[in-house]
Amino acid sequence: MEKSVFPKKFNGNIQLHYDILKKELERVDGKKVLELATGSGNAVNFLNKNNQYTGIDISPGLLRKACQRFRNNGFQNAEFFLTGAEDLPFQDGMFDIVICHLSLNFFSNIEKAILESTRVSKEYAIFFGSVPIPERKSNDAIIRGKLFSKEELKNIFEKFGWEFDSLPEINGALLYFKAEKRKQQSS
Numbered sequence: 001m002e003k004s005v006f007p008k009k010f011n012g013n014i015q016l017h018y019d020i021l022k023k024e025l026e027r028v029d030g031k032k033v034l035e036l037a038t039g040s041g042n043a044v045n046f047l048n049k050n051n052q053y054t055g056i057d058i059s060p061g062l063l064r065k066a067c068q069r070f071r072n073n074g075f076q077n078a079e080f081f082l083t084g085a086e087d088l089p090f091q092d093g094m095f096d097i098v099i100c101h102l103s104l105n106f107f108s109n110i111e112k113a114i115l116e117s118t119r120v121s122k123e124y125a126i127f128f129g130s131v132p133i134p135e136r137k138s139n140d141a142i143i144r145g146k147l148f149s150k151e152e153l154k155n156i157f158e159k160f161g162w163e164f165d166s167l168p169e170i171n172g173a174l175l176y177f178k179a180e181k182r183k184q185q186s187s
């Protein structure tokens with residue numbers, strides 16, 4: 001994610017974005033964190049380095065950048081996997097928290113990605129995301145991928161047993177949300 005495209009695309013402020021993510025994640029420490037769509041590793045801007053971080057993405061080039069940035073930023077415990085969010089190479093019930101920023105709109109099958117997140121996360125895990133939604137998008141913004149409304153996102157998460165809450169923060173087209181995994185899904 002280039003800093004320069006953020007205001008134009010999302011009609012929002014990138015520093016505010018990181019401030020929101022930092023505030024939500026500052027107490028997450030020593031946890032097993034899975035990030036869907038790591039990109040170039042922007043999570044170093046808001047994630048505590050004492051977490052056990054696992055990042056996945058479909059872009060080998062971005063993952064290489066992310067790996068370097070995590071190393072340069074003192075993350076001792078970070079690993080990266082080249083894979084789609086729809087098919088995660090992890091065992092059931094591994095992660096305390098799943099994060100996904102600015103990416104749900106790109107997934108080829110969002111339901112499969114949330115189902116997989118449900119499978120690999122622990123009971124009462126938290127999913128913390130930010131995503132552009134159509135009802136907040138300005139007319140001239142070009143946002144690629146498939147956009148889901150707040151209601152649609154809530155329905156998808158609830159279908160897989162997550163309690164979904166949107167956060168009050170407003171930053172252009174973005175919706176910030178948290179979901180808590182309530183029920184163990186049978187596979």
Ligand SMILES: C[S@@+](CC[C@H](N)C(=O)[O-])C[C@H]1O[C@@H](n2cnc3c(N)ncnc32)[C@H](O)[C@@H]1O
Pocket residue numbers: 001036037038039040041042056057058059062083084085086100101102103106107108
């Ligand atoms: C706009 S970038 C966001 C990257 C990062 N989360 C951030 O906030 O900077 C979108 C990312 O989604 C990744 N992506 C697209 N489809 C994906 C999929 N099916 N599974 C995993 N990652 C995917 C892209 O490779 C890209 O890194």
